[in-house]
Amino acid sequence: DDESVLIASTLVEDAKEGRNLTFILTGKCVRSYILYNNKWLRWLLYLSIGLILALAIFEPPAVTDMELPYWLTYVDMICFIIWRNVATSGRPIRWSRCLRPLFIINFPDGKQIRRAFRNIRRTVPDILNVLILFLLSVLLFALLALKLFYRRDMVYPDGSPYFADYFDSIWDLYVLVTTANNPDVMMPAYNKNNWFAVFFIVYLVICLYIFMSIVLAAIYNNYRRNLKNEIKSAVFMKRQQLVKAFDLLKVVRHDVPVITHARWRQLTSVLLPTKSHVYADLMMKILDDDNTNVLSKKNFMNMADLMNVHLSEVKDRITLQEMLFPNFYNHRYSKKFKFVVRHRFFRYMFDLMIAVNALFIALDIDVADWFFLSVFLFEILCNLYVAGIKEYFTRFWFTFDFLVIGSALVASIVEKILGRSDEELRTLDVLLVLRVMRLVKIFGSVKRFKVILQTLLNIGTSIATYGGVIFVFFYTFAIIGMEVFGGLIHYYGYDPEAESGSETAFCGNPKLKDSFFYKDHYCGNNFNHIFKAMVLMFELMVVNHKAARLYFFIFHMCTVVIVLNIFTAFILEAFILEY
């Protein structure tokens, strides 16, 4: 009987958390399942995934000075080691590396990311028509551009040919849709004859503004429909779990299956071990809205939602200082002080201090920083005293304030000890960022901005989901890019004296001699290690390389055209609901 309570409480927990793993409803299985959901084991899983993904930092091409012996990082791939040692002349590539982000998707907590990928998979067939029509338009315009421009002996300023063949033509026009080569791609034709601008304007209006809007429309429409379905199936699943839990706990009274008060006590003692009996009884009172003193099936169905509501017990609301020094805390002066701190003029005063601080930062006056730091520290202590620790850290702006000022205090002390001699100015940088972050607090004081920021905070976890999706794409593409293009370009600095002959000239690639890639100092953008590769993929196109073009095209289609538009659709829906 204890077992059925355990199973029921696990089912309720699953309904509350929105987990949807099925397990056999026996005592043995549920105990394994509980172990599987254990917090520490979960964190161990996250750590392992993090480690596997971080391997890219240490594997060649590695971050400078971070490379580990290959057999140390390749522990997962015995056959790779054998291959590498037997056939040393070959260049084995482990294509499986780029599949590593699948670990993020394929574990239970990656549910949100998996849902986003499901959304993408369902959206693609619907927008395929639009995408094909768009690509056909690009092909047609490219044909037209080729015919219009190739007879006229035009060249780019760096001497490279202008719309020389059909593939170049397609490429240049496709890149124009990303606006990356606007207006450079237009200038040679425009300088020849101003009327050629009409061609480029018509192209941009049709292929960028109209087609990309249609793609967004298709994605947005799909997103809304999918969202409705996802919510429907999530609600259905939650009901199923609660029905199962109810069936395990029910007792038949007057031909009606119900949960008695005793059973309820058993369930809550497993489900909410930290809460008191009073709390459990209160929850039952709330659920039992027809006052029958037992919970019917209908009553019990609100269980999961109720658990997500934060009910604070009176003992939680008593602050620590009130418990320790009740006489002092409830004294007349203390009460007056609390009144002052809670008054809006108190907040206005510190907002004014932030504004003054902003002015000091803008004018580069550092001397007053200790003063400001202590003023803001004083504010934190006042608020902590009045609100109590628990209440304080449930408020976003208080917590934000605490973290920013606290970190600034730590960084300031570190800086004081180390002195300003540190050439890289690293602590100073952190301090600066924190100082400026302080100013963000003032946004929280304006009500109109608060609504926007609150919406952003509410959808924060979902934004993180899309961050995860984009990370998966970036990581995969970065690994492929490193394997294919790594080492083609190096960053050696830009010394105009040593430009000819030496091996370090022109980013180590003589092909780049007259290119804008070199002249614009883009050599830092390369695929020589994972961070470089992840930071900027867009620069690829400048290296005139067919494989690079295909790579860029697929990357742009996946990440920009589809994922970024789904992200936009998500923000659209979230803010339209809010307004």
Add this chain to the structure above:
Amino acid sequence: DDESVLIASTLVEDAKEGRNLTFILTGKCVRSYILYNNKWLRWLLYLSIGLILALAIFEPPAVTDMELPYWLTYVDMICFIIWRNVATSGRPIRWSRCLRPLFIINFPDGKQIRRAFRNIRRTVPDILNVLILFLLSVLLFALLALKLFYRRDMVYPDGSPYFADYFDSIWDLYVLVTTANNPDVMMPAYNKNNWFAVFFIVYLVICLYIFMSIVLAAIYNNYRRNLKNEIKSAVFMKRQQLVKAFDLLKVVRHDVPVITHARWRQLTSVLLPTKSHVYADLMMKILDDDNTNVLSKKNFMNMADLMNVHLSEVKDRITLQEMLFPNFYNHRYSKKFKFVVRHRFFRYMFDLMIAVNALFIALDIDVADWFFLSVFLFEILCNLYVAGIKEYFTRFWFTFDFLVIGSALVASIVEKILGRSDEELRTLDVLLVLRVMRLVKIFGSVKRFKVILQTLLNIGTSIATYGGVIFVFFYTFAIIGMEVFGGLIHYYGYDPEAESGSETAFCGNPKLKDSFFYKDHYCGNNFNHIFKAMVLMFELMVVNHKAARLYFFIFHMCTVVIVLNIFTAFILEAFILEY
């Protein structure tokens, strides 16, 4: 009594056309109003507005060789002539010129554009909070960037200072939101320390992806609400006009106000003078859906919608060739021929011909062009014969075909006569465009694409409205730009030999000597006449000019952030309704 019929028919006409000008309901006034709505007078009005707007071509700074004596184009501004002649040393600027696009907005037919502007005016207060928060974020990030980068002695590749003061910092980051200086603005910091990339990525995620999506959400939401209101008020107005018309025509029968058959005949003879009595009686039959042989007020309210439905009379449906040679057209062989032409294999065959034509164009084989031209001409003649002229030109793809092939025929003949010696190859260009346009027809054969293209055609007039709105903004900004920045930069070609000393070096502006503006051959982008100014405004920022920055900022906010987002909102709504 004739007068009330005339007034009523004008009111019905207004309801049909969606005009909402009010006029006094007397015979004299309605005759003036009819004159005002006269087709030829309207075209005269359009012509005048076109002429006034075209003045910008002929006024200094004029298109090369197009400048007219100032007193000829300034006929509207006597005081300017006096000022110019009296105070020749001053440089009078006629700021009123940039108000000329108001003519487009403020005449009755500019209703759609006016509605779009009303939409913009109503949207701005709603998105103001988001825009202010966005600008504050930019200011904050700019402060942070200034603090992070100014101590490090970095410079851009062309030697210009990097985040040197607060205004530069704001400017560079604002331009980054337009992606125009991505990744150039990042490279110096990135080359110094790769971690600085984090700053730029955080900035782009917050200010570009999130804030711009929120702006789009606010605009889209507003757009939908406004659209609903506009439609509601348009329907209300139409009802009011029809009620007035009904009151003028009504006769009381059995205490119920109705329109009799005689009155209906009177009305239709004024309203639809080209249609027969049979047609008018049919319309009355359709409206009189309760078969009372008179029109009640409720019946009459459907009048305007019915007039927008195209009812073709049987005599319209008889083709011209059937009328002229009835025996021949209805002969057995002719019928067989018609069957063949209407068969889908007939269409497939010509689609195949287009594909073959595409291949020939891609491979640059011109010899077969006369062959293809005659094949497609044959197709047009077949379809014309089968469908008849009237029916033929109501079908979009037939008309498109006719225009493209017809123009190609004319252009080919012109080319044949002139020969290929023409250096500018102008006829050939037109011919090429037409040849490639032919390929577009194949899109119309695929059903999936047809839906998308049909939607685009349906919203074509509305797209034109937004074209009008953008034209108004561009024209206004172009005029201001010409007055302020005209003549600062010239295009003299790029002769590396003559680069120093001479007046034509560096686009006629020594400030540009080492700039990328000159090296990237952007000198064609200038404000020296209206077309140049309208084609590209974005290049301004390169000229390091405070006024230019303010100008660019306002232009970008108005045109890109607001108008382009409203355009996207419009396409979103149109395509979501369609799917």
